[in-house]
Structures are given as structure tokens and as C-alpha cells.
Amino acid sequence: MPQEYIPIAVLIILATGLAFLVVAIGHLFGPRRPTQRKGQPYESGMRPFGPGTRRMPVHFYLVAVLFILFDIEVVFFLPWAIVFRQLGLFGLIEMIIFIVILLVGYIYAWKKGAFEWE
Amino acid sequence: MNLSNASASLNAILPLVVVILWACALLLVDLFITKERKGLTALLAAIGMLASLIITLARLDLEAVVFNGMVTVDGFSNFLTVLFLGSGIVAVALSYDYLKRMGLEKGEYYVLLLFTVSGMMLMAVASDLIVVFLALELLSIPLYVLAGIATPRLDSEESSLKYFLLGSFSTGIVVYGIALVFGATGTTSLAGIVDAITAGSAGMGLLVAGAAMLLIGLGFKVALVPFHMWTPDVYQGAPSSVTAFMAIGAKAAGFAAILRIFIQAFPALSVDLTPVLWVLAALTMILGNVVAIAQRNIKRLLAYSSIANAGYILLALVPYGQSDVAADSVASALFYLLAYAFTSFTAWSVVIALEQVEGKGLELEDYAGLSRRYPILALTMTVAMLSFTGVPPTLGFLGKFYVFRTLLEGGFPGLAVIGVVTSLISAYYYLRVVVYMYMREGEPQAIRDPWLYIAATASAICLVVLGIFSQPLFAWASQAMLH
Numbered sequence: 001m002p003q004e005y006i007p008i009a010v011l012i013i014l015a016t017g018l019a020f021l022v023v024a025i026g027h028l029f030g031p032r033r034p035t036q037r038k039g040q041p042y043e044s045g046m047r048p049f050g051p052g053t054r055r056m057p058v059h060f061y062l063v064a065v066l067f068i069l070f071d072i073e074v075v076f077f078l079p080w081a082i083v084f085r086q087l088g089l090f091g092l093i094e095m096i097i098f099i100v101i102l103l104v105g106y107i108y109a110w111k112k113g114a115f116e117w118e
Numbered sequence: 119m120n121l122s123n124a125s126a127s128l129n130a131i132l133p134l135v136v137v138i139l140w141a142c143a144l145l146l147v148d149l150f151i152t153k154e155r156k157g158l159t160a161l162l163a164a165i166g167m168l169a170s171l172i173i174t175l176a177r178l179d180l181e182a183v184v185f186n187g188m189v190t191v192d193g194f195s196n197f198l199t200v201l202f203l204g205s206g207i208v209a210v211a212l213s214y215d216y217l218k219r220m221g222l223e224k225g226e227y228y229v230l231l232l233f234t235v236s237g238m239m240l241m242a243v244a245s246d247l248i249v250v251f252l253a254l255e256l257l258s259i260p261l262y263v264l265a266g267i268a269t270p271r272l273d274s275e276e277s278s279l280k281y282f283l284l285g286s287f288s289t290g291i292v293v294y295g296i297a298l299v300f301g302a303t304g305t306t307s308l309a310g311i312v313d314a315i316t317a318g319s320a321g322m323g324l325l326v327a328g329a330a331m332l333l334i335g336l337g338f339k340v341a342l343v344p345f346h347m348w349t350p351d352v353y354q355g356a357p358s359s360v361t362a363f364m365a366i367g368a369k370a371a372g373f374a375a376i377l378r379i380f381i382q383a384f385p386a387l388s389v390d391l392t393p394v395l396w397v398l399a400a401l402t403m404i405l406g407n408v409v410a411i412a413q414r415n416i417k418r419l420l421a422y423s424s425i426a427n428a429g430y431i432l433l434a435l436v437p438y439g440q441s442d443v444a445a446d447s448v449a450s451a452l453f454y455l456l457a458y459a460f461t462s463f464t465a466w467s468v469v470i471a472l473e474q475v476e477g478k479g480l481e482l483e484d485y486a487g488l489s490r491r492y493p494i495l496a497l498t499m500t501v502a503m504l505s506f507t508g509v510p511p512t513l514g515f516l517g518k519f520y521v522f523r524t525l526l527e528g529g530f531p532g533l534a535v536i537g538v539v540t541s542l543i544s545a546y547y548y549l550r551v552v553v554y555m556y557m558r559e560g561e562p563q564a565i566r567d568p569w570l571y572i573a574a575t576a577s578a579i580c581l582v583v584l585g586i587f588s589q590p591l592f593a594w595a596s597q598a599m600l601h
Contacts, residue, residue, distance in 0.1 A: 090121055104142045111149045 277355025295331025388439020437528020486560025
């Protein structure tokens, strides 16, 4: 049984070794001409400005949380839709319970003003 | 699974369903309750748990294996369900006035409390490792939020973050343990694991590793040494009413999982695990009690005391592999949890009565002279401290007595000696609180809130009265067998 995993072990060793090899080759043979520009932090090629700890709108995080909530709902919908006929009425009721629980969260978020972004 | 099957299953866990539905409804109802009337939310939360408690008490001898064997309702789960619901109701009584004083009145507090109680109740009935994991998450995540509910107070945020990081880390270890057990036996059901072991088809090395991971992960939750590091900081930073509940509910739920998993599924591993449990219990009792001596802050002191108590509960589990002791093992652990819950609530309600805004009123010096100005509070605190120490005729004494008896039956006199000696050490810091209250001069400040006083005096009276008439309680715990 463990013999079946040998190819995977070989693959892991090869992949790790290759990564080290490539970095080492670049390190050994690559030319090095440091300038002040190159020493700066990388900001998508733009010239960096200001400190790295600026305030940013927390809305993004709220959007992300809500996205996860309703995205996962869809993840559960898909397999349910595929085996809908086999599950029958039982599956339907299960799904309704699931959606009602999510709906409670949705109404809560709504009334708390989570969707008012201005 | 079909519909009639499902309704029978839901009927078996009716108390749990009631709490979850009630929590969802309360979340919506609370949106329409104004900030001045949050007492209504507190009342509704207590009513929900009371309804669930009445249902549980009405059918205490219910036994059922439902949801395709993933859930087992038996005496063990009924005992713990009563304990969790009782703790939840007392926690509401402790919280209401405290939250108002600290300016923390949020309806979500009570909703989160209901959700975490539902997680604990699920833990009590879980007989499949996947359900254990689900219950662990359901009880932990609301507790992380509750610990940080005093935001933007920094210590509360720190407490919440530390609890979250270490808690999710330990949950990860539990999941890894479940994966290893599944790898070894091909099942996550506790009954299935036993079948695989007796059939000899389980990979024993992998199984021991998985069981050890489960022990580590759950050991984090109940604060066993050396997995206790988070406890003092989290207990100190979280609002006191949350800490009071956390100290009892989370610990009891963690031990519910440990007891059921180890006694039901892993008795065959006791040869490998008993030495580990021995060392863990000894370390937990020694470190908890010795470090508590150095504490001047009452919340940190009780945090170390809760670590030490986890050690005493673990004592009951050390001889779990011997089939003739297993019944006593469960009974004495459950009885100790009950005694610990009463004692802890008594102590915490006095702490809550003395706490002032900005985290003041929590040092030992603030208890000086308490007996003169607030004799009832001083007396209840004294009863709690005596019960923690294990002085007869309190419940704490009987809790320790039964645990040590189980240990001696199992043949571990050395560990019992360590337990007795550490109990003696603990007398020093518990009785120091009493000395401060009765023999030092001071100007203590405390509030007079009826609910808090009722909770404190009622549980103190229970400590003594139930301590004297403990036989029915212990008989109940003895019937709470695992199936």
C-alpha cells in the first residue's frame, strides 16, 4: 500500500529540488546591480508613496464576509440540484430549513445596515 | 433517511432544536427592541433556555440513537444538557445588570449565548467525530465573539483575538486527529471505531496518533497543561459575565467530548494513553495550583484555579481503560463538573458584583473589608473558596472525594497523593481571599443587583445543602451512563 505513494513522494522531491535549483542558479550566475529604485518595496511597478499602514475602507471586509456567506449557499445548491430527484421531498425540506437559517442572517445584516455603504 | 425517521430524530433532540430556533427568532426580534429595553431580550433568552430545560427534565430517562447513529441521547447527554442549560440561565442572570453597568448592552450578546449553549448541547449528544467537530465550532465561534464584545476596550479585543487564534489552531488539531482516526479505521462513528478495533482491521499506530491529536485539541479547549497558555489572558480580558460562563460551559463541553470519545471509542488504547493522561493530569494540577499563588488579580487567580480544576476532572479519566472502573469514571467526572459549576458561579457572581468600570475592583486589595460592608457577599465568596479547596461539607469536597475514589479503584495511589497535596497547596491562595475579606481593613465597592444576589446566594446555599444531601445527585450522575 505505501508503495503506491512513491510517485507522489518523487514528485514532491523533484518539485522542491527544482525550485531550489532555479533560485540557486539565478543567485549564482545572475548579474547584480542594486540601485535605490530596486531597493524600494514593490507596489505593482508604481512609485511607492506614503507609509504602508494607511487607513482603508472597512467595507471591503464586510463585502467579503457577506460574499462568503451567500457564495457558500450556492455551493450547497449545486449538488442538491443534481440529486434532487433521488432526495425527493426530504431533500426539499432540508434545503428550505437551510435557506430559512440563511435568510435570518440576511435579514439581520440588512436591518443592521450592512448594505448601506455610503 | 426518510421523513418519519427524520421526525423521530428531531424529536429526540427537541431541547436542542428549541434553543436553536429560539436563538434565530431572538436575533430577529431583538432588531425591534430599543436599546433601553434590552432587558426584554435577556428575559426572552432565559425563557427559551428554561423551556428547553423543562423539556429535558420531563424526559430525563430518554435514550435514543438517531440520525443514522451520529447522535446518541442517553443519561450522559441528559445530565450534561441540564448542566449547560442551567449554566446558560445563570449566565443571563449574571450578565443583565453587569452589561448595563459596563455599557455593553447589545442584544447579540444573548443570541450568541444561546448559540454557544446549543453547541454545547450538541457536543453532549455527539457520537460521531464529525458531529463533535460541528459542535466544537458551534460552541467556540460565538464564544470568540463574546470574549470581544466589550470592543473597543483593548483587553477585551486582545482576549478575543488570542482565544480565536489558539482556539482555531486547536480545532485544526482536532480535525487532523479525526482524519487520522478515519484513516486508521475507515469510519468516524464512535461505535464503528470500536468495531474496527475489535475486528482487528484498524491500523493501531495511526489510531494512537489520531487519539493523541484529539486529546491535544480538546485539551486546549479545557485548558490542560501544557495547552493552557491562553487561559489567564483570555479569562482576564473577556467581560466577567462571559468568563464566568466560559469557565464552566466550555470546560464541561470539552470534557463531554473527551469522556465520550475516550471511554466509548478508545478503551483499547488505554495501554498507550493512560501514562499520557497521568502526566497531563499531574502537570495540570501542579502548575495550576502553584502559579495561582502568585496572582493578585482575582480574574487571573480564578483562571489558574480553572486550569487546576481541569486537572482534577482529568483524574477521573486516567483509569478509563479498566471496564469495571469506567462507570465510576464517568459518574465522578460528571459530579465534579456539577460541583465545579456551582462553585464557579458563586465565585464569579461575587467578582461581578465588585467589578467597577475600566477593569477596576479586581485586585485582592479591593476585597479587603468586604465582610463588614457586604456580609452576604463575603459569606458566599467564603463558601465558594472553601468548596474550591475541598472542605467538607461543600460540594467541592465530595467532587474531589469521588474523583480520588475512582483513582484509587483504578490503582493509581501516586496520582491521588499528588491530587491531595496540590489541594492543600490550593488552600493557601483560596483562603487568602477569605483572609482579605474578613481580616483586612478596606473600603470595598460593590453593587446591589437583586438578580446577582439571588444567583450568588442560591448557588452558595446549593453548595452546602447539596453537599450534605449529595446522595441523590451522585446517584443521578451514576445513572448517566454512556451507551
